[in-house]
């Protein structure tokens with residue numbers, strides 16, 4: 058489906074004061090206009106973008122309105138919002154089947170909200186984002202202007218506050234705009250024109266953060282929204298370790314002493330579980346490996362506990378604003394059976410990382426007598442760690 062996005066930025070935003078048009082004020086380091094336009098330029102469902110600007114801004118050649126991966130055009134806004142939209146619709150491609158209209162003054166509409174509004178309009182003919190009233194809604198008597206006397210209380214569950222985006226099948230929007238152009242109807246949004254033209258208009262649940270920036274107070278709120286943490290994205294890392302098994306060494310796994318006639322040979326306590334997890338955690342954060350941070354030749358780490366090295370590695374990851382989600386480890390050795398020690402190992406590793414024990418998995422495996430591990434000459438471990446943006450960021 059060919060979808061035209063119209064960004065209505067025709068107003069001059071005089072209410073905010075100052076000599077800069079409100080669309081060109083910055084929130085979180087980007088102008089309000091750029092944020093609104095980018096939300097639609099970046100959206101997969103949008104085929105072209107048309108921006109209606111005040112006449113004096115049309116020739117400014119703003120870089121984010123110039124080059125784009127999809128067609129973008131600038132038109133001059135009209136005296137009223139509906140005139141701006143009508144100008145923009147005239148500039149739409151002949152192929153346009155659905156038009157989604159958005160106020161430039163709402164820079165935080167999410168991609169999901171845009172998708173849902175477009176989908177609802179494709180089905181119903183017209184749809185708009187709207188937020189259910191959260192407060193009790195009082196009505197006053199318009200004939201007693203200035204008196205502010207309550208004349209009634211409206212049932213809150215029936216009240217929705219219109220936002221944008223508002224989306225329309227092209228034929229529905231043409232009918233709505235024709236009604237607006239007849240001059241008899243003044244409307245503050247296109248959805249009300251579509252209603253009056255007799256079309257079904259569906260509500261899509263809006264977003265509290267999809268605010269319209271109108272006052273200086275709104276700018277303060279917008280700065281706070283712009284500073285919100287980005288979505289928490291997960292990052293995976295893998296780790297592997299192997300040590301020779303020799304007589305006369307203790308076998309330490311996950312910080313736990315496992316009784317055995319052989320232990321792992323190594324510079325430190327040769328704990329393959331902690332070493333593999335440490336590499337997985339560092340790898341997920343792209344911070345190198347255990348040898349880089351705790352080299353064998355450095356006397357500081359001689360005889361240091363591998364649990365302690367793991368804790369230090371996690372601290373490095375945390376310093377990047379990341380935290381460990383979970384880890385999963387497979388230990389490969391022929392003997393002894395480690396099952397009786399797994400609960401203690403998980404508890405020790407969980408406390409070293411600082412996560413709940415139910416986010417640490419450790420499994421044992423033999424190598425079925427095959428190769429060096431199978432002959433009992435070595436022990437190995439594989440680990441996977443998931444890390445993510447720390448929740449407090």
Ligand code: MG
Pocket residue numbers: 298299300323327328329332
């Ligand atoms: Mg090692």
